[in-house]
Amino acid sequence: MGGSGGDGTNAEKRPNELLGSWFVRSGWSKGELARQVNRRARQLGANHISTDTSRVRRWLDGENPREPIPRILSELFSERFGCVVSIEDLGLRTARQAPSATGVDLPWTGPQAVALLGEFSRSDLMLARRGFLGTSLALSAGPALIEPMQRWLVPSPPGPRPEPGSVPSSRARGRLSKPELDLLESTTVMFRQWDAQCGGGLRRKAVVGQLHEVADLLQEPQPEDTTRKLFKVAAELAELAGWMSYDVGLQPTAQKYFVLALHAAKEAGDRPLGSYVLSSMSRQMIHLGRPEDALELIHLAQYGSRDCASPRTQSMLYAMEARAYANMGQPGKCKRAVRMAEDTFGEADDWDEPDPDWIRFFSEAELYAENSHSFRDLAYVAGRSPTYASMAEPLMRRAVELFADDSEHQRSYALNLIGMATVHLLQREPEQSAAFAERAMAVAKNVRSERVNTRIRKTVDTAARDFGDIAEVVDLTEKLAVELPETAEAV
Numbered sequence: 001m002g003g004s005g006g007d008g009t010n011a012e013k014r015p016n017e018l019l020g021s022w023f024v025r026s027g028w029s030k031g032e033l034a035r036q037v038n039r040r041a042r043q044l045g046a047n048h049i050s051t052d053t054s055r056v057r058r059w060l061d062g063e064n065p066r067e068p069i070p071r072i073l074s075e076l077f078s079e080r081f082g083c084v085v086s087i088e089d090l091g092l093r094t095a096r097q098a099p100s101a102t103g104v105d106l107p108w109t110g111p112q113a114v115a116l117l118g119e120f121s122r123s124d125l126m127l128a129r130r131g132f133l134g135t136s137l138a139l140s141a142g143p144a145l146i147e148p149m150q151r152w153l154v155p156s157p158p159g160p161r162p163e164p165g166s167v168p169s170s171r172a173r174g175r176l177s178k179p180e181l182d183l184l185e186s187t188t189v190m191f192r193q194w195d196a197q198c199g200g201g202l203r204r205k206a207v208v209g210q211l212h213e214v215a216d217l218l219q220e221p222q223p224e225d226t227t228r229k230l231f232k233v234a235a236e237l238a239e240l241a242g243w244m245s246y247d248v249g250l251q252p253t254a255q256k257y258f259v260l261a262l263h264a265a266k267e268a269g270d271r272p273l274g275s276y277v278l279s280s281m282s283r284q285m286i287h288l289g290r291p292e293d294a295l296e297l298i299h300l301a302q303y304g305s306r307d308c309a310s311p312r313t314q315s316m317l318y319a320m321e322a323r324a325y326a327n328m329g330q331p332g333k334c335k336r337a338v339r340m341a342e343d344t345f346g347e348a349d350d351w352d353e354p355d356p357d358w359i360r361f362f363s364e365a366e367l368y369a370e371n372s373h374s375f376r377d378l379a380y381v382a383g384r385s386p387t388y389a390s391m392a393e394p395l396m397r398r399a400v401e402l403f404a405d406d407s408e409h410q411r412s413y414a415l416n417l418i419g420m421a422t423v424h425l426l427q428r429e430p431e432q433s434a435a436f437a438e439r440a441m442a443v444a445k446n447v448r449s450e451r452v453n454t455r456i457r458k459t460v461d462t463a464a465r466d467f468g469d470i471a472e473v474v475d476l477t478e479k480l481a482v483e484l485p486e487t488a489e490a491v
Contacts, residue, residue, distance in 0.1 A: 013062040018091030020060050026080050030056040040072045064093050104140045104259045105148040113263040118215035124208050139252050146296045152262055153304050176226055188236050189357050196409045199449030204244040211237040228268050235264035239277050246284050249450040272309040275301035276358055279320050291327035312355050315345035316362045319370035326377040338371045365402035369416050372396035379426050389426035396420050414443040418455045430467035434476045441483050453484055
């Protein structure tokens with residue numbers, strides 16, 4: 001009933017003005033679009049599709065094509081315009097809206113987590129030139145986000161493991177050896193180091209590609225212990241893919257990876273790792289101006305890992321709790337969370353077990369950085385309060401000093417230099433602010449991070465608005481235009 005022939009005889013059929021508008025702006029001819037559809041269909045294995053100019057004309061006249069043509073058209077127009085052009089944007093209907101394509105309320109089962117990891121990473125790689133997915137992705141927030149995440153803590157009923165040969169695989173590879181597993185884990189560590197040094201823009205595609213490979217491995221029969229370790233690797237890679245997507249401004253893509261990472265962490269039985277994924281989701285919500293959602297996610301992370309997370313991980317969660325309270329304008333609760341972060345971090349050296357690599361970033365420098373940003377955020381919420389700015393300044397200064405000697409975490413160094421610049425603006429010290437912003441620009445040139453670049457631009461814009469007649473600020477504005485021009489990031 002949803003086929004193109006049936007729609008073509010509908011007496012109420014009207015020209016598809018939405019599709020027509022995108023088609024005209026694309027500059028393609030009907031023949032060119034038909035050839036691209038056929039080429040993409042062959043890449044998907046849909047060899048039965050054979051489109052020509054008359055078929056394209058019927059789509060423009062209002063005929064609704066069968067799947068997967070709506071999805072193919074969405075991907076082609078998304079690539080053409082460098083933004084998500086959904087099936088609905090094209091005025092087309094889709095036979096079913098798969099839960100993997102929209103939303104975050106996904107089934108909490110191992111096989112479906114594997115399928116979704118593979119499907120989503122594959123879709124991302126197909127459009128990796130700009131990082132857009134050819135499905136209609138939208139950010140979830142509020143109860144639509146929090147309630148599905150709460151099911152992270154609900155025990156999963158034991159499900160049957162797939163029998164050998166029951167799950168299609170791209171190629172038969174047999175069981176993984178311990179050295180192969182170790183190599184996967186060390187590769188993930190290397191990707192994490194690259195991200196800290198270079199930002200999310202340079203290696204995102206490599207991480208997504210590795211995640212897709214791990215999803216393939218999870219579709220093959222493995223011993224239970226190996227499967228659990230593969231889920232752990234998948235969770236770390238999906239979190240990192242989400243973090244890198246967040247860093248370059250692909251917010252819906254980032255959220256989807258974070259959700260999939262939480263599903264994989266649950267299958268791995270690794271609750272501290274799950275709490276770390278939730279903290280990344282919380283940080284994204286703060287960035288997007290939703291501190292209440294951020295707080296809910298952090299409380300969920302704290303509750304889920306209360307009896308198994310290391311002091312370093314717990315300290316990080318308290319620091320993120322403080323950031324949420326700061327952005328909610330609750331100074332008393334913010335200060336309490338800051339103290340808890342400091343006290344708990346002091347216990348890290350007495351912890352008997354080695355910390356996992358994913359929390360290694362949370363150093364003394366990062367603790368100072370997070371807490372100083374909490375006080376800085378409080379200053380903004382309280383109407384540019386000089387009191388909270390003065391509380392942020394010594395902590396931020398110490399973070400900058402420590403990161404200056406840390407060649408691995410260059411993005412954090414840049415972010416805290418910007419933080420110092422904003423604190424000096426709050427204290428009405430534009431000359432000092434300009435000096436720190438200039439240092440941040442020098443570091444940013446070697447860090448592929450749209451988040452860093454955006455924060456520098458916002459800080460310089462604020463300085464120019466408030467102190468545009470100061471010579472140092474004038475020089476800074478001119479330097480920004482030369483060294484960090486506003487250009488679209490290729491991802």
